[in-house]
Amino acid sequence: IGAALLLAVCSFFVFRSSVLEAGFENTYHFRFLFRPLGYITNIWAEVLLMVSGWICLMRRWSVPLQFLCLLAILLSFSRGAYVALGIYLLFALLFFPKAEKLRLWLPAVTAMLLVAVLLPKEMHTTLQMNRTASQQQSTESRIxxxxxAWQAFTERPFMGYGNGNYTYAVDAITGQDSTKPFTSIAPSLPVQLLVEKGICGTLVYLFAGIMIAWTLWQHRKKPDSRIIAATLLAVLVKDFAQATWLGTPVLLLMSYILPAYLQRDETLSAETDRTAYMVPAFAVALWVSWNIPSFRFLTDSTLDYLQDRNYDAACACHPEDVQLQYL
Structure with missing residues (x-):
């Protein structure tokens, strides 16, 4: 983690130097061209929020690692990341133990002062939130x-359009209209869930969120529980600004491990042990039922039609498949 953060911070200043040498006065409007470790800046900022929570749990070397992590978040110059970071630090100030507050707030204040001194224009532009033309266009694209997305959702409210089909669903409505700003990333996590998974799939995620919140509440006296709650809250707030969580495997993996990490010292009772098997059984049944159209797709002649580029015949086999209709 330390090597990755150091590499990302150093590469940012190389990128900034290139922008300034090209004749531009600051890097704010070019930050989307910077891809630390292969991520676009909005996704990178969300990954860093999750990494910051894990650094709090690590405790060892947490102060220098937190400094690099929070500095990298600030260097993203993302409005959503700044808001999420503010909520994250406020939660820590209110609920973290004193030692954890110092480990987080000391590097946070240092990173803020350093960015404010070295990069005042970029930081000031980010804190303005909606004054520049690019910020206004970004806000309009979300609206x-x-x-x-709401129009697309009303056409398939219960089952949605399927995983990863958000862009296909809204492209015919927004993407083909050159007068409206368009982005391939959903404006928020609830919007993406409703479009791709419908009401049925969204309820599954909502149930999982409630269970995680209940588990955190049961362990509320543990410092680790508060750290995990603050981390998940910050990532959720960031995903309300731009939905990247479902499309970023490393975020999903670290999010899934956090609740398990909280319960690492617990053992299941006999009664709980029996009920514990119901959850994976339900998940497997849901996955099988959800993918029945995909299984049918593999067993019919649709693949032959696609190989022959006979798209009309392939669409006739599966008129409900949004990707085929788009193709």
């Missing part, structure tokens, strides 16, 4: 994207 138009939400409106298009």
């Amino acid at each position: 138009s994207g939400t409106a298009a």
Whole structure:
């Protein structure tokens, strides 16, 4: 983690130097061109929020690692990341033990002062939130994207369009209209869930969220529980600004491990042990039922039609498949 953070911070200043040498006065409007470790800046900022929580749990070397992590978040110059970071630090100030507050707030204040001194224009532009033309266009794209997503959702409210099909669903509504700003990323996590998974799939995620919140509440006296709660809350807030969580495997993996990490010292009772098997059984049954159309797709002649580029015949086999219709 330390090597990755150091590499990302150093590469940012190489990128900034290139922008300034090209004749531009600051890097704010070019930050989307910077891809630390292969991520676009919005996704990278969300990954860093999750990493910051894990650094709190690590405790060893947490102060220098937190400094690099929080510095990298600030260097993303993402409005959503700044808001999420503010909520994260406020939660820590209110609920973390004194030692954990110092380990987080000391590097946070240092990183803020350093960015404010070295990069005042970029930080000031980010804190303005909605004054520049690019910020206004980004806000408009979220509004138009939400409106298009709602229109798409009303056509398939219960089952949605399927995993990864958000862009296909809204492209015909927004993407083909050159007068409206368009982005392939959903404006928020609830919007993406409703479009791709419908009401049925969204309820599954909502149930999982409630169970995680209940588990955290049961362990609320543990410092680790508060750290995990703050981390998940920060990532959720960031995903309400731009939905990247479902499309970033490393975020999903670290999110799934956090509740398990909290319960690492517990043992299941006999009664709990029996009920514990119901959850994976339900998940497997849901996955099988959810993918029945995909299994049918593999057993019919659709693949032959696609190989022959006979798209009309392939669409006739599966008129409900949004990707085929888009193709």
